[in-house]
Amino acid sequence: MTRVRMGMVGGGEGGFIGRIHRLAAALDGEVELVCGAFSADPERSRRSGAAWGLDPARVYPDWQVLLAAEAARPAAERAEFIAVVTPNHLHLPVAAAALEAGFAVFCEKPATRDLAEARALAEVVAASGRPFALAHTYAGYPLVHEARARIAAGELGRVRRVVVEYQQGWLAADPGGEPWRLDPARSGPSGCLADIGVHAFHLAEFVTGLEVAELAADLAAVVPGRRVEDDAAVLLRFAGGARGVLLASQVSPGEENGLRIRVYGERAGLEWFQEAPNTLWLKGNDRPAARLTAGGPWLGKVARALTRTPPGHPEGYIEAFANLYRAFAAAVRAGGRHAPPEAAWLPGIREAVRGMAFVDAALASSRAGGAWRALPADLAEEKTP
Numbered sequence: 001m002t003r004v005r006m007g008m009v010g011g012g013e014g015g016f017i018g019r020i021h022r023l024a025a026a027l028d029g030e031v032e033l034v035c036g037a038f039s040a041d042p043e044r045s046r047r048s049g050a051a052w053g054l055d056p057a058r059v060y061p062d063w064q065v066l067l068a069a070e071a072a073r074p075a076a077e078r079a080e081f082i083a084v085v086t087p088n089h090l091h092l093p094v095a096a097a098a099l100e101a102g103f104a105v106f107c108e109k110p111a112t113r114d115l116a117e118a119r120a121l122a123e124v125v126a127a128s129g130r131p132f133a134l135a136h137t138y139a140g141y142p143l144v145h146e147a148r149a150r151i152a153a154g155e156l157g158r159v160r161r162v163v164v165e166y167q168q169g170w171l172a173a174d175p176g177g178e179p180w181r182l183d184p185a186r187s188g189p190s191g192c193l194a195d196i197g198v199h200a201f202h203l204a205e206f207v208t209g210l211e212v213a214e215l216a217a218d219l220a221a222v223v224p225g226r227r228v229e230d231d232a233a234v235l236l237r238f239a240g241g242a243r244g245v246l247l248a249s250q251v252s253p254g255e256e257n258g259l260r261i262r263v264y265g266e267r268a269g270l271e272w273f274q275e276a277p278n279t280l281w282l283k284g285n286d287r288p289a290a291r292l293t294a295g296g297p298w299l300g301k302v303a304r305a306l307t308r309t310p311p312g313h314p315e316g317y318i319e320a321f322a323n324l325y326r327a328f329a330a331a332v333r334a335g336g337r338h339a340p341p342e343a344a345w346l347p348g349i350r351e352a353v354r355g356m357a358f359v360d361a362a363l364a365s366s367r368a369g370g371a372w373r374a375l376p377a378d379l380a381e382e383k384t385p
């Protein structure tokens with residue numbers, strides 16, 4: 001099997017998520033980083049590429065030069081996809097230009113700064129016919145798939161209640177500098193929801209297989225002077241009648257990456273917590289809670305296929321990310337619009353637009369004092385083929 005060739009925009013020295021992408025992409029030996037424009041500063045980009053042993057001729061001063069130069073290379077050499085790991089304001093321009101130049105795209109979340117940009121990106125994805133994936137990391141955890149499979153198989157009965165939260169504390173005080181996440185020009189009009197709320201939203205829909213139809217939100221910039229919210233509470237109503245609560249906060253001292261989901265159906269419930277990702281709890285009124293661990297024969301086919309080590313040897317964030325990369329490599333090899341079965345679960349442009357529709361509706365609801373707002377009806381019909 002030949003390795004899929006990756007280019008990267010963003011993720012130069014000092015960048016957070018680009019490093020995780022590089023580690024995850026390399027984990028299974030199916031993807032090779034061949035080029036990049038790693039920083040807005042050409043010298044920083046050059047230093048980064050040199051540190052990782054890349055061919056200096058393929059470490060570019062900016063992303064426009066990268067796309068033009070790589071597209072001009074022979075097909076057997078050029079990057080096949082571009083990982084977009086920059087701040088949010090560059091997702092649309094870079095991803096759209098990459099798709100238009102013939103590359104597949106693996107894009108960080110949130111898809112874009114706002115819903116209008118996400119819809120514009122969706123048009124480019126559709127016109128290009130190239131694979132597009134969105135980096136909802138948590139969809140890569142084996143036990144998230146186990147929860148999803150058990151709910152789909154009816155083990156909980158009809159889902160009635162979803163409680164999902166993503167709590168962080170790092171913005172409880174001024175972090176110093178000017179983080180792009182607090183700048184609406186670079187983050188978009190939302191802070192906390194765009195940054196971590198979209199993960200919680202995606203996880204809720206992904207695990208339950210249900211779609212949020214409407215919501216009521218209370219967003220706040222708790223720390224004075226902030227131009228985007230740092231705390232959010234959202235009530236959810238799913239199509240079909242289930243109800244939910246989504247909490248996202250970056251001002252909860254002591255919380256790290258506290259992403260937790262609990263789903264309750266007519267007969268049973270389940271719980272998964274990102275900071276202990278190798279455990280899935282199953283609960284019922286008529287039995288003690290059961291602890292399912294990763295790697296065991298009690299797991300379904302998909303969860304087992306996404307696990308690399310035996311039970312008790314912990315896998316985590318990088319392995320989950322690597323599962324996204326392995327699925328995306330399969331999609332890139334398949335080449336076209338239709339994902340191969342092993343990549344069918346990968347979040348794509350549909351999830352990208354839904355995430356931004358969630359943020360958009362939450363902002364509108366909160367501005368209207370917490371009034372209920374529907375997600376656009378057309379998004380409920382845009383099923384992936």
Ligand SMILES: NC(=O)c1ccc[n+]([C@@H]2O[C@H](COP(=O)([O-])OP(=O)(O)OC[C@H]3O[C@@H](n4cnc5c(N)ncnc54)[C@H](O)[C@@H]3O)[C@@H](O)[C@H]2O)c1
Pocket residue numbers: 009010011012013014015016017018037038039040062063085086087088090108109110135136137180195
């Ligand atoms: N999937 C996840 O769990 C996850 C986690 C963290 C961040 N993210 C997302 O990843 C993206 C990046 O976040 P981060 O925390 O790594 O930010 P960061 O500030 O740590 O890194 C951003 C990188 O982009 C580079 N960059 C900026 N402008 C550029 C340009 N014009 N050309 C090339 N490179 C440029 C910077 O040099 C830096 O290396 C954001 O969209 C964020 O929401 C996702």
